[in-house]
Amino acid sequence: MKVLFRLGWFFKQQKKQYSIGIAMLMIVSLLQLLPPKIIGTIVDDITAGELTSTGLTKWLVILGVAGILMYIARYYWRVLIFGSAVLLSRTMREKLFNHFTRMSPSFYQKRRVGDLMAHATNDINAVQQTAGMGVLTLVDSIATGGFVIAVMAITINWKLTLIALIPIPLMIILTSYYGKLLQKRFRFAQEAFSNLNDKTQESISGIKVIKTFGQQQEDIHDFTNLSNDVVDKNLRVAKIDALFDPTITGVFAISYSLSFFFGTKFIIAGDMSIGDMIAFSTYLGLLVWPMLAFGFLFNIVERGNASYSRIEELLSVVPDIKDVPGAIDAKPEGDLHFDIDEFKFPGDDRAALHSVHFTLKRGETMGIVGKTGSGKTAILKLLLREFEGYKGSIIYGGKPINQYKQQRLRESIGYVPQDHFLFSTTLAENIAFTNPKIAVEKIHEAAALAHIHEDISGFTEGYDTIVGERGVSLSGGQKQRVSIARALIMQPELLILDDSLSAVDAKTEEAILESLKQTRTGETTIITSHRLSAIQHAHKIIVMYEGTIVEVGTHEELIDLAGKYKEMYDLQQLEMLVEQGGEG
Ligand SMILES: Nc1ncnc2c1ncn2[C@@H]1O[C@H](COP(=O)(O)OP(=O)(O)OP(=O)(O)O)[C@@H](O)[C@H]1O
Numbered sequence: 001m002k003v004l005f006r007l008g009w010f011f012k013q014q015k016k017q018y019s020i021g022i023a024m025l026m027i028v029s030l031l032q033l034l035p036p037k038i039i040g041t042i043v044d045d046i047t048a049g050e051l052t053s054t055g056l057t058k059w060l061v062i063l064g065v066a067g068i069l070m071y072i073a074r075y076y077w078r079v080l081i082f083g084s085a086v087l088l089s090r091t092m093r094e095k096l097f098n099h100f101t102r103m104s105p106s107f108y109q110k111r112r113v114g115d116l117m118a119h120a121t122n123d124i125n126a127v128q129q130t131a132g133m134g135v136l137t138l139v140d141s142i143a144t145g146g147f148v149i150a151v152m153a154i155t156i157n158w159k160l161t162l163i164a165l166i167p168i169p170l171m172i173i174l175t176s177y178y179g180k181l182l183q184k185r186f187r188f189a190q191e192a193f194s195n196l197n198d199k200t201q202e203s204i205s206g207i208k209v210i211k212t213f214g215q216q217q218e219d220i221h222d223f224t225n226l227s228n229d230v231v232d233k234n235l236r237v238a239k240i241d242a243l244f245d246p247t248i249t250g251v252f253a254i255s256y257s258l259s260f261f262f263g264t265k266f267i268i269a270g271d272m273s274i275g276d277m278i279a280f281s282t283y284l285g286l287l288v289w290p291m292l293a294f295g296f297l298f299n300i301v302e303r304g305n306a307s308y309s310r311i312e313e314l315l316s317v318v319p320d321i322k323d324v325p326g327a328i329d330a331k332p333e334g335d336l337h338f339d340i341d342e343f344k345f346p347g348d349d350r351a352a353l354h355s356v357h358f359t360l361k362r363g364e365t366m367g368i369v370g371k372t373g374s375g376k377t378a379i380l381k382l383l384l385r386e387f388e389g390y391k392g393s394i395i396y397g398g399k400p401i402n403q404y405k406q407q408r409l410r411e412s413i414g415y416v417p418q419d420h421f422l423f424s425t426t427l428a429e430n431i432a433f434t435n436p437k438i439a440v441e442k443i444h445e446a447a448a449l450a451h452i453h454e455d456i457s458g459f460t461e462g463y464d465t466i467v468g469e470r471g472v473s474l475s476g477g478q479k480q481r482v483s484i485a486r487a488l489i490m491q492p493e494l495l496i497l498d499d500s501l502s503a504v505d506a507k508t509e510e511a512i513l514e515s516l517k518q519t520r521t522g523e524t525t526i527i528t529s530h531r532l533s534a535i536q537h538a539h540k541i542i543v544m545y546e547g548t549i550v551e552v553g554t555h556e557e558l559i560d561l562a563g564k565y566k567e568m569y570d571l572q573q574l575e576m577l578v579e580q581g582g583e584g
Helices: 002-006 008-013 015-031 034-047 053-102 105-110 113-156 158-165 168-205 207-212 216-268 274-286 288-315 376-383 406-412 427-431 440-449 453-458 476-488 506-519 555-561 564-579
Strands: 336-343 353-360 365-370 391-396 413-416 494-498 524-528 540-545 548-553
Touching: 002 008, 002 113, 002 288, 008 015, 008 053, 015 053, 015 113, 034 053, 034 274, 053 113, 053 288, 113 158, 113 274, 113 288, 158 216, 158 274, 168 207, 168 216, 168 288, 207 216, 216 274, 216 288, 274 288, 336 376, 353 376, 353 540, 353 548, 365 376, 376 494, 376 524, 406 413, 413 476, 427 440, 427 476, 440 453, 440 476, 440 506, 476 494, 476 506, 540 555, 540 564, 548 555, 548 564, 555 564
Parallel strands: 365 524, 365 540, 413 494, 494 524
Antiparallel strands: 336 353, 336 391, 540 548
């Protein structure tokens, strides 16, 4: 029941709705008591030969009015209580989603997306159930159950009431036990279904790889196994589900038998009338739901409590990257001083960066090269403030980057990541992502700069073409260029291209770089690349090797140095020659 107190803040917020809803529930509980009593009285009047037509009409009118009132009250309690519970799930979902958006990459590195999704769906559902069904079962089991038992005991026969109730605890114990088993098995069934979902999604996304490697049969086999698992686990759920009905019917059959047996004795002894006996058995029927609700109640609140704890635990994670109090509310501009003595990724013992020191003057272009895993992206992640906890400092525009509001810092950086991501919406919306209200001409301008305008104009739907799962699939190079356009539209103070030209051909790469050179005079650019042609014209090139800078200079200086850069250059020249068939 703890969860009902923990949700106190919400019940307070919805005080009016819950108070009226519960009052309506009570009204239904009380009105339900009328029909059995009236039927019993009518039977007794008939037996005694005292039933008049006025008497009968009076009872029928009362029954009719009670029926209408119950109809109205039932409608309103549902709207008020279940409606409020839906509001709770909306509030919790929004809280969780806002929280997710504030979390830094290290948070997502530690958790599986599927798990986070489960919190946002299953756990929130369980809490919603507590605020809806939980409240209903609580009120119904206590109020309706209590009223019915009281009326049976007080107005009919307390001894018979006690006798009829003897088997009921058995039903509560059994249904509550089944409920627990059901929940456990249901969780396994859901997990199996979720595995099947993951498998289907992965197989569809990876269908090309599966076919290329001729693994269809194996894939079908895996799928069939998972599908069978779903069936097995659901069958186990169904087997428990099937126990509820016979148990309830069985227990109440014992209850009815006992009450008929002893009721008849009481009637013969003159302690009860036949009308009383009929009213009594109808009341007994009314007890089925409250007793069942009592069993359900514990399962619902237990599940709600566990889910609420899981959600609270997630919400209590403090974002590891926060704005400092009084953070600078302006976009950083100016020179960049990168002085990192050491940086380790969270949970990693090895230093991803050590002794990385460079200065990038405003308006300059810097290239970062180095073999894979040498720390190029790590430098960019620190610049973007995706990770902290390094030894050293990063000064941008005269202030450490952590002194700026994160929002302002991000607004001044246009980042094109290695693993570009496009949303399943139109190309225009993808490009105008940071400013959806921007003029169409600006979108076209950015696309032209990224040399994707012509490709887009060639699509039947042009800029309205939907990308991704619901639309056309773009080539790797096209996706990269759309991502570049998305960054360029911000006219960022600092543009970062993280190996963002790897999928375009050499000619397009040169054209894009030339446009950038012409339009971004006075603005800073950082380009990381495996292909040296992408950074050859940079004002400064740093060469990374195992997390540190091993060479710095312009292209010409580095060639003269005859070190790692020259080695890479010669190798790439050779590769080009081979590609061109040895001509040249
Ligand atoms: N989020 C992370 N958590 C832990 N280790 C990481 C993380 N990201 C990168 N690393 C590790 O840090 C090192 C530097 O990686 P980084 O991504 O900077 O290399 P890179 O030079 O950009 O490589 P590539 O050219 O392949 O993109 C690698 O050893 C990598 O395994």
